[in-house]
Amino acid sequence: MSDKQTTHFGYKEVEKDAKAGLVAGVFHSVAARYDLMNDLMSGGIHRIWKRFTIELSGVRRGNSVLDIAGGTGDLAARFSRIVGPDGRVVLADINDSMLKVGRDKLIDGGNLGNIEYVQADAQYLPFPDDSFDCVTIAFGLRNVTDKDLALRAMLRVLKPGGRLLVLEFSKPRSELLGKAYDAYSFNVLPKMGQLVAGDSESYQYLAESIRVHPDQDTLKQMMEDAGFSRVEYHNMTGGIVALHRGVKA
Amino acid sequence: MPDPTLHTAALAALEGVINRALALDSRSGEQLGRLEGCVFSLDCTSPPFRAFLLPGVDGVALAGHWDGKVTTAVRGEASDFAELATASDPTATLINGNLTLEGDSAPLIELQKILAGLDLDWEAPLVDTLGDVAGHQLAEAFRGLFSFGRMAHKSLERQLNEFIHEEARLSPPRLELEDFYHDVGALAERSERLEAKLARLRSRIERLKS
Known part of the structure; x- marks a missing residue:
């Protein structure tokens, strides 16, 4: 089986x-x-981490924002308040369960009027070219099958001058922190998942998917290869998480 | 850029405390709403800390990073910011103080007047955030800071008075000076009496000679 036909699902x-x-x-x-x-x-x-993402997004009143893999709408809720009634926020997620939870939470929180909900695959975004001032994807890119394809789709839907922000688990900068983080991820996290969500396998997958996700410099290169300019990243909490930002020229 | 997690967390906590305090004064939303759209850059050199303050009807937002246009940028030490926050005449403080200002000063003066005019109770939101002991102590510090302006003049005058008179002995205390003046007055009276007595004796000697 060639590389083109297979991909990672955690370690599998x-x-x-x-x-x-x-x-x-x-x-x-x-x-x-x-x-x-x-x-x-x-x-x-x-x-x-999400608060810092919003700060770096530079989103202003009247902007249009696409939040991919928006999950339960943490970023969308903040963006909705920032862009105001003249702006537009699209919460997109490939998973209808997550989208429903996110939509209910946002509506219950009084976030109405400028938010749209779209079930969409990050690789094939159903929006015209040059549609958004800002695209964000928080803790979602590692779950995408073809990340390069998804990054090119995000570039396409951004307006010139628009920004992509990728918030994702990454590689800890210190070896000691890395070991502690590994121990936590593979021993504590699945047990916590079993206890709270009744599902240890899903959290085992989350831990594995973080390890096989590209590190900071690799993802930066992938964004540049996709066509983004001025790509930079900020390590947070010792590199456990990194925020990458690129601009569509 | 250093790891932004701690700085962002500190700003988030501070923003929460400020907004909970502001929410206790019903006038704050309407007044701060007048400054919606303004961005204030606050650059504290000692201790080093930078934040952007964005007022609005919901209170204030604090950010560690801002790419857009800034309405007013202020730079100085923490004590300079405290002086401005508590000044009864912020315009004079900005002109005569040590803060460096760039941009439009009018919105900053308006913000200072709004915050200084609000009757803020810092204790409840701080206790909610930090717990009873730390919250109370920090609230005392805030209370001290915000009442500093009202008390500073009297307190400084009293302390300076005590230092000059009692500690450094640069000038005698008022009571000591009054005692001294009293003694001088008494001495002057005694001298005058002595002089009069001498004059009487001199005239008596002249009469005996003739």
Whole structure:
């Protein structure tokens, strides 16, 4: 079987066509308790990572924003308030369970009027060229089957001068932190998943998918290869997470 | 750029405390809403800390990073910011103080007047965020900072008075000076009496000679 026909699903090699369905299964399973698990797994720090993402997005009143793999709508809720009634926020997710949880949460939180909900695959974004001032994808790119294809799709839908922000788990800068993080991810995280979401396998997959995701410099190169300019990244919490930013020239 | 996690977390916590305090004064939203769209860059050189403050009807937003246009940029030490925050005349403080200002000063003066005019209770939001002991202590510090302006003049005058008179002995205390003046007055009276007595004796001697 050649590389073109297979891809990673955590540590497993699976057929490319099968990955989307397998990832969908993971997120169907955890959708209902996704926010709670995120808080437990990160000690609440994921909110800080997302806050910094919003700061670097440079989104202003009246802008249009696409939040891919938007999950339960943390970023979309903030963007909705920033862009105001003249702006537009599209919450896109490939997984309908996550989208439903996100939509309910946003509506319950009073975020109405400028948010649209679209079930979409990051590789084949159903939007015209040059549509958005900003595209974000937080903790979603590692689940995408063909990341290069997805990055090119994001470039296409961005307006010239628009920004892509990729918030994703990455490689810790210190070896000691890396070992502690590994021990936590493979021993504590699946048990926590079993306890809270009743599903240890999905969280085992999350831990594995983080390890096979490209490191900081590799992802930077991938964004440049896709056509982004002025690509830079910021390590957060010792490199456990990195925020990459690129601009469409 | 250093790891932004801690800085972002600190700003998030500070923003939460400020907004919970602001929410306790019903006038704050309407007043801060007048400055919506303004961005203030606050660059503290000692201790080093940088933030962007964005006022709005929901309170204030604090950001560690801002790519867009800044309305007013202020740079100085923490004590300079405290002086401005508590000044009764912020315009004079900006002109005569150590803060460096770039951009439009009018929105900054308006912001200072709004915040100084609000009756903010820092204790409840700080206790909620930090717990009873630390929250109370920090609230005392905030309270001290914001009442500093009202008390500073009297306190400084009293302390300077004590230092000059009692510690450095650069000038005698008022009571000591009054005692001294009293003694001088008494001495002058005694001298005058002595002089009069001498004059009487001199005239008596003249009469005996003749």
